[in-house]
Amino acid sequence: MxxxxxxxxxxxxxxxxxxxxxxxxxxxxxxxxxxxxxxxxxxxxxxxxxxxxxxxxxxxxxxxxxxxxxxxxxxxxxxxxxxxxxxxxxxxxxxxxxxxxxxxxxxxxxxxxxxxxxxxxxxxxxxxxxxxxxxxxxxxxxxxxxxxxxxxxxxxxxxxxxxxxxxxxxxxxxxxxxxxxxxxxxxxxxxKLAENGSTPSLRQNIWAIFKMSRERDFLLISISSAFSGAAFLVWITAGVSMLCSNLGLSEAEFVLYNIPVMLSLMLGNFLSAYITKDITKTVYRMMFCSSSLIPLFVFLGYIQVHNQLSSEVTIFTHLSAPILFIVPMALFSFFRGILNPPLTQFILNKQNTNKGSASSFMSFIGIIGSITGATVAASLSGAGNNAYYYTISTFILFALFFFLLAERSAKRNLLTS
Structure with missing residues (x-):
């Protein structure tokens, strides 16, 4: 058993x-x-x-x-x-x-x-x-x-x-x-072995990664995934600054407010298999759902730079400011949680062979994206919290942009083949 x-x-x-x-x-x-x-x-x-x-x-x-x-x-x-x-x-x-x-x-x-x-x-x-x-x-x-x-x-x-x-x-x-x-x-x-049963040499498998770097569809979709990860890493790296420095929360309060963000990511990952009926459609929907939050992140950046949450935006006067800032990040985490597993499968499905190299190359690009997000967030220290929200918006926009480029390239290849 x-x-x-x-x-x-x-x-x-x-x-x-x-x-x-x-x-x-x-x-x-x-x-x-x-x-x-x-x-x-x-x-x-x-x-x-x-x-x-x-x-x-x-x-x-x-x-x-x-x-x-x-x-x-x-x-x-x-x-x-x-x-x-x-x-x-x-x-x-x-x-x-x-x-x-x-x-x-x-x-x-x-x-x-x-x-x-x-x-x-x-x-x-x-x-x-x-x-x-x-x-x-x-x-x-x-x-x-x-x-x-x-x-x-x-x-x-x-x-x-x-x-x-x-x-x-x-x-x-x-x-x-x-x-x-x-x-x-x-x-x-x-x-999977080749049709003749032979196994490519290590040198040939390493060379396969360089070939993948020239495969437009695979490269663009991997970059898209990396930018999505970079957006989340801005929060991981600068969340304390975004909530504690500007909104006056203590470290303990930051941990408390960060729980919904992490739980949303976990819930999205868990529900992904039950929500996904068609991989391509799910990836499309979650990409656009994430992108729909861009105006809200930009608006939050505007509020931060002008410091007029209470005085001018009266619709929010009865809401706690930290909650207002946490909700869109929790939503983005939830969408990213749903997106991650089908997007990984979507990327690997584009390779019929050398799946190990494809997975490593995809992860390599993802690590670069994470490092980029963390580095940019760290460099923005002291620039004002509005810069963090604008940066998150920019990374999400880049993720959508490269995803659409990848899909356009895939359709073009389909028509010419």
Missing amino acids: IRSFFQRKFYVLTSLYTFTVFVSNDSFLPAIPDIAHYFGFADGDYGTVQLGVSAFLWLTMAFQLIAGPLSDRFGRRPTLLLGALLFIVANSMVTFAPSVGWFLFWRAVTGLSICAIFAAGFATINEYYTNVDAIKALGLSATIVIFAPMVGPVIGLALMKIGGWKFTFWANSLFMVFIFALLHRYMPETR
């Missing part, structure tokens, strides 16, 4: 893999003071150890374009199993680090396990399941990524109370050993 369940729904295992990897990046946060003290830093001097959070992503983007070709060359199973094994070794070696430099090094190596999720996990889901089941699986994975930062620090604090900061890392490694065993036993190999 267990064997039958995991063989039919192996995406539960890939989701557990995803959960463990992302929880590991948040579970050691409560232990940062203890880790800093362990490496000889003075009380309050946590900056270097805190780099362990970002170090987790240092190598991810660099190796993302290698993981996909590895998945296409050697298979989905070996790639994901290698990612799990790499996590187990690197995450365990963190506890043996003789210096903070080695601590950061092993944290960076641990982050490489993320590459396997995109290169092998997403590709396997796309190849193995029908569109509806694939969207359900991708939605579950996306929900877990959002949920992990919420529960990670709580789990980490509990583990630290049991056995100290090193036990936090050992517990994550042990759980990954359990997942590794299940993946080894139940994960199918879905990589």
